[in-house]
Amino acid sequence: MIERQTDSALGRRARLRAIAALLIFVALLAALFIGQPDDLYLWIKAFHIIAVISWMAALLYMPRLFIYHTDAVPGSAQSETFKTMERRLLKVIMNPAMMIAWLLGLYLAWSVYGFSGGWLHAKLFCVFLLTLVHMHFSRAVSDFERDVNRRTARYWRLMNEAPTLLMIVIVILAVVKPF
Numbered sequence: 001m002i003e004r005q006t007d008s009a010l011g012r013r014a015r016l017r018a019i020a021a022l023l024i025f026v027a028l029l030a031a032l033f034i035g036q037p038d039d040l041y042l043w044i045k046a047f048h049i050i051a052v053i054s055w056m057a058a059l060l061y062m063p064r065l066f067i068y069h070t071d072a073v074p075g076s077a078q079s080e081t082f083k084t085m086e087r088r089l090l091k092v093i094m095n096p097a098m099m100i101a102w103l104l105g106l107y108l109a110w111s112v113y114g115f116s117g118g119w120l121h122a123k124l125f126c127v128f129l130l131t132l133v134h135m136h137f138s139r140a141v142s143d144f145e146r147d148v149n150r151r152t153a154r155y156w157r158l159m160n161e162a163p164t165l166l167m168i169v170i171v172i173l174a175v176v177k178p179f
Helices: 008-035 040-071 077-111 118-145 153-159 161-176
Strands: none
Touching (some): 040 118, 040 161, 077 118, 118 153, 153 161
16 A cells, blocks of 8 residues: 555654654754853854745745645645645744744844834844734645635735745845845
8 A cells, every 4th residue: 555645653753743843843953052152143144044045935936835735635645745745835834933033033133123214123023924824824724624725826925925026125134134
């Protein structure tokens, strides 16, 4: 018998691997904070960038899943597969990556910049907007899970651009610091 990726046993194993990876990541961060190496800032910044890349990858992929899910017949095998993919993407990658990106980003904003600078305030506002997009996608996962999606594929194509536009503004603010 062939195991499918939507089987519950594989889902449990994937969840355990994700939890183990997250715990290792948290343990590394804890070791850094306890050890206080001279280059702590660079380590925190590196982990922040890794978390942001993971979060962005999920935010860019999720609406693509929604686009295809809108064409699937509710209750069909295809629809159920999309539900599994969306739920796992949200819970295993998107939510943990967002939380880590926020925590490390706030630490950097406080420890390096003292929460000062117009560019930083604008960046934090854009990250807040990105978090609202994340929450909107989370609600959509719940709607698709209950087969009550009210949005069209065209809507999700447009929503696919929101994380991209916000990411561009955030990166420019963080790198260029225009004001």
